[in-house]
Amino acid sequence: MKKKMNQQENFNEVEFYKKYEKKVTCAFKKDIILDFAGKERCYAKRTKEREKYLFPGLKEDQSDKVVLIECPLDILTIEMETEVKKDNELKTADREQLDKWLAEAEENAKQLNLDCCIVSHGGTSDYLYLCNLKGLVEGNEKECKKQIAKKLLPEEAHIFLDLSNLGKTLIPVLNRSHWKWRKNKLRVHKIIRGKNPNEHKNNVEGLFEVIKKEPTTIIKSSCEINEIPLTSVISTAGLRDKGNGELEGSNVWHGSTKGHNFNVNPSKNVWHCSRHDSGGSVAEAIAVQHNIIDCEEAGQGCLRGDKFLEVLEIARRDYGLKGTEIIKQEPKGWAVSLNIRRIAEEEDMLKCPICNTNFNFNEVMGYYKCKLCNVFGGLKKFMKMCILNKKQIIKN
DSSP: OOOOOOHHHHOOHHHHGGGGTTTSBEEEGGGEEEOTTSOEEEOOOTTTTTGGGBOOOOOTTOTTOEEEEEOOTTOEEEOBOSEEEETTEEEEOOHHHHHHHHHHHHHHHHHTTOOOEEEEOSSSOOEEEEOSEEOOOTTOHHHHHHHHHHHHSOGGGGGGBOGGGGTTOEEEOTTSBOSOHHHHTTOBOEEEEEOOGGGOOEEOTTSSOOOOOOOEEEEEESSOGGGSOGGGTSOOTTOEEOSSSOEEESOTTTOOSSSOSEEEETTTTEEEETTTTEEESHHHHHHHHTTSSOGGGOSTTOOOTHHHHHHHHHHHHHHOOOSEEEEEEOOOGGGGTOOHHHHHHHTTOSBOTTTOOBOEEETTTTEEEETTTTEEEOHHHHHHHHHHHHHHHHHO
């Protein structure tokens, strides 16, 4: 009888990740630093120093030193939590239960003719990978993947689903060692069963509800919502002073197993949850505090349309926001189907070609603007600028 080919041996991570070069961010070995408690943590400044952290590609000799990669839009990674806090009640699941749920999701994927594989590093939970996804709604990929994941998992497992892996958070690199390399350098993220990711062909159209772009909301206010003191929304009781202007402790909404997954900076009016790689300022805190969104959803662009209007109403009612005028605008023309930031990333036009300053993008309405040069316009003008810039590069 012919021996079944081992997918781990047949999988080449260098070739697989090549298509993501310069399109997503990553973290390097040097970014994994020990904190004051001796725990390994990732300190990659992917937002502030994006160009520095653009994924360079992998090398056979691993001299690239990439330990984590931003989850690409066309990959769905399903991982389960062992503990969650729901309605102030701590719920737990052991390894046997997590494996059972993941096996059910794997079987459901096969029933839906989806290609997948199971990846393990010998930790508390394995991963289910579905690669090369086609048919996701542009600009709403995270919500699409969330609906697909919940369709694959049994309902009782939904609250244990790690939603942070569905967005642009950092995830493991297949065939590479664990990112906590000091203590887990011998643990490798191996494909233990399923189809080779290079061979995944997953058309997911019809596996989620149609998601439309929300109208953008323009706010004219004499008192900006994010000028409200964050400490009037988030209780800092029980948080420890880190000595650098920040407070640290257990997440005020869902708790923490180790007591240090939540940071608040009162002077900057910002907060961050390290479990979900989520956070924001006052608006996002109000949204989570009043169950408009979950903690894992907090981040840039999470409050649009009716959600933002609801936050404003609560801010006026409970936190003293005054003088707010609300104007709603619907996306028109090309902005209905195209995402200007995505085009900018693909065309390497995130910066103004005149002054090299980062553009500001309104993804819903399809606008761009350089504050320094006062260069601005819509999608059509932006795409013409991309073409001219490309011609100039070729000419030079």
